[in-house]
Amino acid sequence: MAGDPTPMTTEDPIALARRIVDRGNALEDQGDFAAAMAQYREAAAVAPGYARAYLNIGNALQRQGQLDEAIRAQLTALEIDPRFAPARFNLGNIHLARGDLDAAEREFREALRLAPGMANAAIALANLYETRRQPADAERELRYALGVEPRHAGAVHNLRLLLNRQARWDEAEEVAVHAVAVDPTSAAACEELATQYVQTGRAKEAEPMFRRALAANPRSAATYSNLLFSLNLRDDLDPAAIFREHRAFAATFELDHGQAGASLRATGTPDHRLRVAYLSGDFRQHAVASFVLAILKHHDRSRVEVSCYSNNDVDDAVTGALRAAADHWRDIARVDDDAAARMIRSDDIDVLVDLSGHTPKSRVLLFSRRCAPVQVTWLGYLNTTGLESADFRLCDSRTDPPGASEHLHTERLYRLPHSQWFYAPVHDVPQASPPRPGHPERVIFGSFNQFPKISNACLDLWCEVLRRVPSAGLQVLDVPRGKTAERFLAGLARRGIDAERVTLHPRLDLARYFSAIQDVDIALDTIPYNGATTTLDALWMGVPLVALRGDRGIARGGASILETLGLPDLIAPTKADFVDRNLRLVADAGLRLEMRRTLRRRLERSPLMDAAGFTRDLENAYREMLRTVARR
16 A cells, blocks of 8 residues: 555665655655655655655645744755755745745745756746846846746746736747747647737637647646637637537546536525535636625525635735635635545535636636536636536526527526626726816727727727717727737728827726726727626716627627616617717717716616625525426
């Protein structure tokens, strides 16, 4: 057995200890951490002068949160071999976990002095400098890491993100392009470039790079999910083609675990207290988290017991608020799917709600391990998962009218009575007066959506409106600077819109974001992927918009919001109607003024801001889902 003592042997003690440590590493890879620790301790007993045994003991103790003991183990390794750079590196990680950045920096620097080619130590230093908000120092270390190890995927990823956060988009793309040039067969490099294409509004160009990444690493579910997400941004693919790709994902990755491990408990009993769990990679400063926080606060604890499973290492103020609002909190970011599934089953969850779908940090494949009697997808990914093990998808009758979307989903659609979402403003912004009171004829259109949502079809439609109103301006937020902004302006110019009419902004902080909304008269929605939070933010600020009713759920989100607010005149059934209704808003300054004054109040009185009522609807939905599953 794995924990049995090693038989007596005349083998060299160091060689024997090395074999025992290797055995422990294999056990650790299988998730058997206790047996792995036993092997590491045995290796240390067999060869007390083998530093790596103590290194591994320290790593195992750190994973268990025993940081003082972990430090002692690493120091023992260094007593044996003072030039053992990995022990210095691991000491740095332990100090970092304790929040001692100065001590961590010293250890990482010493590791690099002992082993100048240790790229991971340079990356760890870069992460430390980012925590200290020293981006120039972080960049220096990441570039050093790539200098000593040009194929290091982590260094490429971190440097690309660092440059993007500084709005140095072109340089970030150069890093990704160079990584592919260095190793054209690297799955990680191809995916980095594909992701950069998506973020700069080139989802169609991203697909071949995602395909190359998958060819190099066919078992990467995360890469495939990133591809699926990008397809939702495309205006050249019909919904059926996108659905087929989701089914192909499931055919590749969905496990046939059936109902294993999931028992139904008193599902039809009226007084049954439901155990509901929310699963997400976005329990941090994120739009999804703001929805969830309000729900957690409004769940009726006499009817519902709430757990959260977080798949993110970020722990910010929003994370803390979510943790405090949940009955139970589980971190699963460093736990594999089998272990996470066992954890969820042991918590005896009735309804597991995935909030990430095919977005970064998703763990939606836990569904295939049948973790709960009812498995639901909602909110963070507005399309099917493609999985047979996903039982329901929450939506509403406006985003997905009966009979219109069932053939595009593997899930059974459960339509909430009012809307698939609600609105909880995250910023206290006073009601705004109309912009430019002295020049009411100068109308400004604005887009506040994520830049990748602005498709070619979207630009065609916007520019048709702008050509019909030559005096109107356009303000667009979240436009990456550099070549991306140049491409965007060139696209407008090809459609007859001069750059002098256009104001572009990069991503703004919340205060400046809402200030920019205040400066706009009419908001423009994106197609085929409509806005959600951004649409509600605009309406909250008294800025109207026209929504085109599209051919799929994500293309009917704007229409759903406006219909829930009782504003059918702002919903366009065709592209021609979209243009005409925007022109009516331009012509009717009085109507725009009235909306500036009344839209916020209309929102406040609508189901869209009734968090308590929305949560009751959710609880009723979960209970009905359990009854439905029990009847199967």
